[in-house]
Amino acid sequence: MSFPRTAHYPLDKIKFRCVPPAFHDVVEDTPPESQTIKHANLIHNTQCITEFDPGFSVVFINEIEALLDVMTKGDPNLHKQAIQSVARYRE
Numbered sequence: 001m002s003f004p005r006t007a008h009y010p011l012d013k014i015k016f017r018c019v020p021p022a023f024h025d026v027v028e029d030t031p032p033e034s035q036t037i038k039h040a041n042l043i044h045n046t047q048c049i050t051e052f053d054p055g056f057s058v059v060f061i062n063e064i065e066a067l068l069d070v071m072t073k074g075d076p077n078l079h080k081q082a083i084q085s086v087a088r089y090r091e
Helices: 021-028 033-051 056-069 076-091
Strands: none
Touching: 021 056, 033 056, 033 076, 056 076
């Protein structure tokens, strides 16, 4: 099954939800390989969302900061890059 890319849809038509707190517990307990993939995903998403949806980026960045606090088992270089991408947004 393939899913359409959200870039093809107007962002005001897409409903976003906050990450439920239980998700942080799940992410914290995932293997290092999974966290490494999630780090790369967060880096990419941070760049796209802050550029194309500044309104949602405020919520997104707060959620990402909370996730990065518990995602400590993945690749340390990607973890650092993810933190830096959030810091660039905060500047």
